[in-house]
Amino acid sequence: MTQRKQVAAEITSALAESSEILTPGxxxxxxxxxxxxxxxxxxxxxxxxxxxFAAPLxxxxxxxxxNMGQFRRAPSENHLLGTDSLGRDVWARLVxxxxxxxxxxxxxxxxxxxxxxxxxSIAGYFGGLIDDGLMRFTEVIMAFPAFxxxxxLIAALDGQGNIFLVMLVLGILGWPxxxxxxxxxxxxxxxxxxxxxxxTLGASHAxxxxxxxxxxxxxxxxxxxxxxxxxxxxxEAGLSFIGMGxxxxxxxxxxxxxxxxxxxxxxxxxxxxxxxxxxxxxxVLSISFVGDGLRDALDPRMKE
Amino acid sequence: MTIIGGRVAVLFGGSMxxxxxxxxxxxxxxxxxxxxxxxxxxxxxxxxxxxxxxIIGNLVADISYALVDPRVRLE
Numbered sequence: 001m002t003q004r005k006q007v008a009a010e011i012t013s014a015l016a017e018s019s020e021i022l023t024p025g026x027x028x029x030x031x032x033x034x035x036x037x038x039x040x041x042x043x044x045x046x047x048x049x050x051x052x053f054a055a056p057l058x059x060x061x062x063x064x065x066x067n068m069g070q071f072r073r074a075p076s077e078n079h080l081l082g083t084d085s086l087g088r089d090v091w092a093r094l095v096x097x098x099x100x101x102x103x104x105x106x107x108x109x110x111x112x113x114x115x116x117x118x119x120x121s122i123a124g125y126f127g128g129l130i131d132d133g134l135m136r137f138t139e140v141i142m143a144f145p146a147f148x149x150x151x152x153l154i155a156a157l158d159g160q161g162n163i164f165l166v167m168l169v170l171g172i173l174g175w176p177x178x179x180x181x182x183x184x185x186x187x188x189x190x191x192x193x194x195x196x197x198x199x200t201l202g203a204s205h206a207x208x209x210x211x212x213x214x215x216x217x218x219x220x221x222x223x224x225x226x227x228x229x230x231x232x233x234x235x236e237a238g239l240s241f242i243g244m245g246x247x248x249x250x251x252x253x254x255x256x257x258x259x260x261x262x263x264x265x266x267x268x269x270x271x272x273x274x275x276x277x278x279x280x281x282x283x284v285l286s287i288s289f290v291g292d293g294l295r296d297a298l299d300p301r302m303k304e
Numbered sequence: 305m306t307i308i309g310g311r312v313a314v315l316f317g318g319s320m321x322x323x324x325x326x327x328x329x330x331x332x333x334x335x336x337x338x339x340x341x342x343x344x345x346x347x348x349x350x351x352x353x354x355x356x357x358x359i360i361g362n363l364v365a366d367i368s369y370a371l372v373d374p375r376v377r378l379e
Binding site: 149155 | 317325
């Protein structure tokens with residue numbers, strides 16, 4: 001009741017401000033705009049997505065072209081950020097690396113959502129034995145040391161240098177958090193009156209699940225999904241850094257960063273590791289800002 | 305506190321990266337070299353040990369809930 005009153009007050013005050021009609025989407029958008037960091041983060045993210053799509057237009061160099069005659073050259077007008085230890089253009093690798101990082105984030109989070117939402121909603125909706133069984137399984141997955149297990153899986157499947165395997169493994173190990181969250185949402189939502197009324201009207205399980213409960217449980221899931229994109233990008237960078245993620249032929253920020261493993265490079269050739277490091281930092285930071293902004297915007301209990 | 309319990313896993317993952325960078329001999333570097341040499345028995349042992357540590361971490365977190373919050377009672 002208090003929630004409804006708050007929303008009503010919000011709507012009337014907003015109506016006084018502007019004459020536009022406030023749909024829930026517009027309320028969220030208005031709140032999201034209020035957070036400067038979130039807006040900044042989404043602008044940077046949009047920019048990164050454009051860069052990833054327009055990579056061939058931004059550089060004339062092939063990111064994998066090895067030129068041993070020109071290794072570790074300082075930045076010049078031909079090589080904007082210099083060349084790395086194999087004579088490859090750092091700027092080209094950086095630009096193409098954004099494709100790798102963003103797709104790792106998106107693909108692994110899609111897998112996380114697919115498994116997590118399915119498990120969570122089935123467990124939360126049906127409850128009882130099904131719930132117990134699924135949740136114990138979730139806890140087993142949760143107890144695995146994620147990083148070590150990811151490394152082991154990649155090594156065991158012999159997928160060194162296979163970036164798709166990295167996406168897959170990050171996806172199948174990352175879902176327990178989402179499953180728990182969705183289950184929690186379902187547990188509270190299934191007791192609500194609108195679900196009871198749908199049941200009384202004879203709606204099928206599938207209809208109640210997909211049409212009535214799932215849309216209401218989506219808000220926190222969107223937030224967690226956004227934040228786990230950042231987590232996946234970081235994990236990929238870490239894996240590539242120790243040489244178990246993207247292979248040498250895939251330009252990835254993590255594998256570029258692994259050049260800094262050598263002390264000589266660290267001290268004397270900063271253009272080899274500063275750009276990818278900054279790129280990872282900025283990407284992950286802006287995704288986190290967007291996630292935080294979304295959390296505040298999507299929560300109906302937040303005060304203006 | 306739930307977060308601290310869950311951090312144990314991240315701790316082990318982080319130790320792998322850091323020990324490899326500074327070649328500091330610890331469980332992390334041990335695990336890394338085991339992965340690189342496909343030494344599966346060692347890996348299984350390591351996963352088992354870390355998983356146990358994570359579970360203990362979660363248990364400690366759960367128990368300390370009861371200590372901190374009087375509304376939660378241990379049965």
